[in-house]
Amino acid sequence: MLYQLLQINADSITNRFAGKASDWVATxxxxxxxxxxxxxxxxxxxxxxxxxxxxxxxxxxxxPTLRPFLQNLFxxxxxxxxxxxxxxxxxxxxxLFAAVIGAIGVAAxxxxxxxxxxxxxxxxxxxxxxxxxxxxxKTQGEEGTVxxxxxxxxxxxTFANTTLIVPNSKLSNxxxxxxxxxxxxxxxxxxxFKYDMDYNDVKNRxxxxxxxxxxxxxxxxxxxxxxxxxxxxYEVILNVWANSxxxxxxxxxxxxxxxxxxxxxxxxxxxxA
Numbered sequence: 001m002l003y004q005l006l007q008i009n010a011d012s013i014t015n016r017f018a019g020k021a022s023d024w025v026a027t028x029x030x031x032x033x034x035x036x037x038x039x040x041x042x043x044x045x046x047x048x049x050x051x052x053x054x055x056x057x058x059x060x061x062x063x064p065t066l067r068p069f070l071q072n073l074f075x076x077x078x079x080x081x082x083x084x085x086x087x088x089x090x091x092x093x094x095x096l097f098a099a100v101i102g103a104i105g106v107a108a109x110x111x112x113x114x115x116x117x118x119x120x121x122x123x124x125x126x127x128x129x130x131x132x133x134x135x136x137x138k139t140q141g142e143e144g145t146v147x148x149x150x151x152x153x154x155x156x157x158t159f160a161n162t163t164l165i166v167p168n169s170k171l172s173n174x175x176x177x178x179x180x181x182x183x184x185x186x187x188x189x190x191x192x193f194k195y196d197m198d199y200n201d202v203k204n205r206x207x208x209x210x211x212x213x214x215x216x217x218x219x220x221x222x223x224x225x226x227x228x229x230x231x232x233x234y235e236v237i238l239n240v241w242a243n244s245x246x247x248x249x250x251x252x253x254x255x256x257x258x259x260x261x262x263x264x265x266x267x268x269x270x271x272x273a
Contacts, residue, residue: 031089031090031091032090034089035086035089035090038082038085038086038089039082039086042078042082042085042086043082046075046078046079046082049074049078050071050074050075050078053070053071053074054067054071057070057071115152117169118151118152118153118167118168118169119151119152119168121167121168121169121171121172121173122149122150122151122152122153122154122168123151124172125149125154125168125171125172126149126151130171130172130176130178131146131176131178131181132146132149133146133147133148133149134146134180135178135179135180135181136178136179136180136244136245137156137176137177137178137179138176138177138179139156139166139170139171139174139176139177140164140166140170142156142158142164143158143159143179144156144157144158144159144164145157145159150168151168152167152168153165153166153167153168154166154168154171159248179244179247180244180245181244182244183243183244184217184241184242184243184244185241185242185243185244185247186239186240186241187216187239187240187241187242187247187250187251187254188237188238188239189237189238189240189251189254189255189258190227190235190236190237191206191235191236191237191238191258191262192232192233192234192235192236193233193234193235193236193265194232194233195233195234197233197265199226199234199236201265202236202262202265203224203236205261205262205265206224206236206238206258206261206262207224208261209254209257209258209261210222210224210238210240212257213240213253213254213257215242215246215249215250215253215254216240216241216242216250216254217240217241217242217243219241220241222238222239222240222241223237223238223239224236224237224238225237240254
């Protein structure tokens with residue numbers, strides 16, 4: 001008797017399970033098949049769109065530093081949209097999923113706030129180009145040549161032959177002196193003389209040096225004049241122009257020639273024998 005009751009209960013459970021399983025298959029089976037088909041079709045479409053984006057960026061000569069990032073970002077966004085679409089197709093509730101994603105996003109944003117700021121600054125530097133690779137700039141109290149611009153940082157080789165790695169947020173939020181963008185720079189030199197030194201003689205000697213210097217530009221024209229006078233003497237200033245690249249070399253060479261030309265004026269006459 002007990003065996004028969006157990007057999008009846010087992011048959012009933014099996015029948016109910018089979019009935020629910022068949023109902024579930026009838027309800028969700030077509031959705032699953034459609035979702036699988038949509039998944040493979042979606043992957044094919046994503047590959048096509050990614051190739052089209054790659055060709056479009058190459059045809060427009062888009063910045064090679066940003067190109068791989070944009071391609072990967074585009075592909076990830078399409079994959080996320082495909083997954084969300086499949087979940088909607090399968091009837092999966094999005095409320096909990098959205099809450100989890102939101103919490104992860106907030107935590108990641110707080111943890112990576114500095115990194116994301118450097119990334120955003122790197123994108124702005126690459127797009128707006130306040131400086132480019134090969135430019136001489138002054139930043140963080142250092143002068144050097146930009147050797148690399150990455151998404152998160154830039155690499156500067158200083159004139160002292162050291163490597164300076166600067167986070168891009170520092171370069172986008174602070175004053176940067178681009179020393180080579182205008183192709184030429186002005187050299188300003190002040191020289192002080194006593195009143196017993198004839199100004200016309202001084203000016204002629206300086207003019208001789210400037211006219212015979214191969215490192216200086218002829219245009220714009222140089223200027224020579226008295227900038228300041230005081231009890232001790234007068235101060236002569238000269239403004240001359242040189243190429244931005246090689247500016248320091250031109251300035252040092254000019255100082256050397258001026259010293260050699262003006263040295264006799266500063267030397268005291270030897271007493272008569």
